Structures are given as structure tokens and as C-alpha cells.
Amino acid sequence: MxxxxxxxxxxxxxxxxxxxxxxxxxxxxxxxxxxxxxxxxxxxxxxxxxxxxxxxxxxxxGEQRDYLYSVSRNFALSTMEDLIEDVFNGSSSSSSGEVEIEVNAGDVDFGRVETEPPTxxxxxxxxxxxxxxxxxxxxxxxxxxxxxxx
Ligand SMILES: [Zn+2]
Ligand SMILES: [Zn+2]
Structure with a gap:
């Protein structure tokens, strides 16, 4: 999916x-x-x-470009986090259960930084x-x- x-x-x-x-x-x-x-x-x-x-x-x-860059980066990272959560929660994989991986996606730190809009x-x-x-x-x-x- x-x-x-x-x-x-x-x-x-x-x-x-x-x-x-x-x-x-x-x-x-x-x-x-x-x-x-x-x-x-x-x-x-x-x-x-x-x-x-x-x-x-x-x-x-320049500040606005930096802001857009960090917003798009954060968006990409949160999309990745969601994908990883989906995979590890098994919602997008088969239910054969042959492989068990114990990873808590919430613990993965992608270095996301919240940025204030420039003024x-x-x-x-x-x-x-x-x-x-x-x-x-x-x-x-x-x-x-x-x-x-x-
Ligand atoms: Zn001018
Ligand atoms: Zn005018």
C-alpha cells in the first residue's frame, strides 16, 4: 500500500x-x-x-528559504516515521509472522527540529x-x- x-x-x-x-x-x-x-x-x-x-x-x-527547507525536511522525516511505524505495526506487511523485529519506531531519532517561521x-x-x-x-x-x- x-x-x-x-x-x-x-x-x-x-x-x-x-x-x-x-x-x-x-x-x-x-x-x-x-x-x-x-x-x-x-x-x-x-x-x-x-x-x-x-x-x-x-x-x-534567505531566512524564508531556510524555513521552507526545514519544513520540507521535517515533513519528509515524519512521513518516514509513519512508514516505519506502519511496517513495524504490521499494518502493511503480510501476517505470516516469520520474522519478528522488536523495534519501537517511537525511539528512532531522526533529528527533527521545529523551526519558527521567519519574521x-x-x-x-x-x-x-x-x-x-x-x-x-x-x-x-x-x-x-x-x-x-x-
Ligand atoms: Zn530592490
Ligand atoms: Zn499600485
Whole structure:
């Protein structure tokens, strides 16, 4: 019996639904309204500071990549643990019982580490675009441009 489990990897948004982003070019950090972004089907965002335009994923910060890596690693490990438990509990093997293995899967340590979602540590201020009403957050006094207007 093979079960395929899927889990989409997502960086959690903050309590206001804002997704933290970091520019790969100028390293500035900002936040965008993810729900609004997805709702409108935008393909790219623009860095509010240096105006570099690229896909949303290219603005994932190093900390966020680390987080996604550890989440996917934990997910893979827990899937493995479940599989091993299934095997040792006999739920997925034949009942001939010729071989007995005494292993408690719960004792197997895969080195799983829980990771906190990364947060942007610098102070940001809320902006709402005059043109399109899109809300975003940029560094204070950076006069950032709207990440979605063209
Ligand atoms: Zn930039
Ligand atoms: Zn705009």
C-alpha cells in the first residue's frame, strides 16, 4: 500500500495577511498583501526601492528559504516515521509472522527540529497605493513605490 502525501510549502503570512519579501538585488525588505496579490493574478512584483521586477518567489528571503527547507525536511522525516511505524505495526506487511523485529519506531531519532517561521525584524510602515489601492509595507521613510503598479 503506497500513500502519496502532499503538502504545499508556504511561508506563513503575518496577522494582517502580509507576506514578507526581500529584494534579491538591493536586499531591502518589504511586505505585500498576499491575498490581494493572488486575487488579482499578478505574475511579478517590483521592489519598492530599486524597482527590480521579478517573480514573487524570487523575493523569498534567505531566512524564508531556510524555513521552507526545514519544513520540507521535517515533513519528509515524519512521513518516514509513519512508514516505519506502519511496517513495524504490521499494518502493511503480510501476517505470516516469520520474522519478528522488536523495534519501537517511537525511539528512532531522526533529528527533527521545529523551526519558527521567519519574521522581518526591521520596522516597516504601511502604505496604500494611490493608483490601485494595493497595500504594502516598506521601510520607514524609504518612499517605496507600489510593488504591483506598472
Ligand atoms: Zn530592490
Ligand atoms: Zn499600485
Amino acid at each position: 503506497t500513500q502519496v502525501r502532499r503538502r504545499s510549502l508556504e511561508i506563513p503570512v503575518d496577522e494582517d495577511g502580509m507576506l514578507g519579501r526581500g529584494c534579491p538585488r538591493c536586499r531591502s525588505q518589504f511586505k505585500i498583501d498576499l491575498e490581494r496579490y493572488e486575487e488579482r493574478g499578478f505574475m511579478n512584483i517590483r521592489c519598492p526601492d530599486c524597482r527590480f521586477i521579478s517573480e514573487l518567489d524570487n523575493f523569498t528571503t 522581518i525584524s526591521i520596522e516597516l510602515e504601511e502604505e496604500v497605493c494611490d493608483e490601485c489601492g494595493f497595500s504594502f509595507q516598506v521601510e520607514i521613510e524609504s518612499n517605496g513605490v507600489c510593488p504591483v503598479c506598472r
